[in-house]
Amino acid sequence: MSVVSALVVLYNTLISDSPSVSYFISANIPVYVCDNTTNGNIKRSNVVLSQQLTNFYYLDMHGNEGLAKAYNKGIEKISTPYVIFSDDDTIYGSNYLPLVRTWIFSTHADVLVPIVREVNSDTLISPCVYKHCRFAYLDSLESCPENFFAINSGLVVRRDIFDSYKYNEQYFLEMIDYQFIRDMRKEHKNILLMKDNLIYQHSSIYEDSYQSRIVRYNIDKKDTKIFYSNGIRERTFYYLRIAYKRMKLVCEKFKCCH
Structure with missing residues (x-):
């Protein structure tokens, strides 16, 4: 029996085009794919291909239900001691x-965090720090504090944690990973950084479509309101942050129209 399974959430991506799915299939571990795809042709292709794969479990979300619901649905099906969370x-x-x-066999940690760099810029995007209500990238791992935060890409978590924990399904996309780390620290879980394990991730900050930024802003507005709800300081920061983001989009639209 494998000690770990992979849980990958797809969105309008062919199984065959996902580098993460391909990696885990080739590694011969159980792969669980939650498909948030809304494109009918892609969905049909994914269904057909999933039926041809072994040790592969396809879960249709019947539309884009967001990350939190996809994570919870996938976790329910997994029985290995550890789960790897991955973007597509x-x-x-x-x-x-x-x-x-x-790392699993030598530490038996509750949560294992890889080093994540942005594939285009090589920027260190995880782990990161939370200070004065803001998340900031680290210049180097040497400056990483013990209470670091992390994104979900490549995150390894003990399966039995989810016997008493579920992702908050009020979240759709943003802040889900940071909320998870915050919750795990409140529960005094053992979170370790795998300093020798480097992966790469595409970042949404490199999206160049104005319309895609509008969509992301609307999601961000809802999700961050949940995260920044602990006291007056966080709520004040939330409204200032959203006002700033909205102003940037308005200015960008004005420039495009003139």
Whole structure:
């Protein structure tokens, strides 16, 4: 029996085009795919291909239900001791899984966090720090504090944690990973950084479509309101943050029209 399964959420992506799905299939571990795809042709292709794969479990979300619902649905089906969470475009090196197994057996940690860099800029995007209500990238791992935050890409979590924990399904896309780390720290879980395990991730900050930024803003507005709800300071920061983002979009639209 495998010690770990992979849980990948797809959105309008062919199974065959996902580097993360391809990596986990080739590694011969159980792969659970929650498909949030809304494109009918892509969905049909994914259904057909999933039926041809072994040790592969396809879960149709019947539309884009967001990350939190997809995570919870996938976790319910998984029985291995650990779960790897992954975006569909995460890029893993050949040593990712061997290192994960080494860390699992040597530490028995509750949560294992890889180093994540942005694929285009090589920026260190995870772990990161939360200070004065803001998340900030680290200049280097040497400056990483013990109470770091992390994104979900490549995150390895003990399955039994989810016997008493579920992702908050009020979240759709943003802040889900940060909320998870915040909750795990409140529960005093053992969160370790795998300093020798590097993966790469595409970042939404490189989206160049104005319309895609509008969509992301509307999602961000709803999700961050949930995260920044702990006291007056966070709520004040939330409204200032959203006002600033809205102003940037208005200015951008004005420039495009003139």
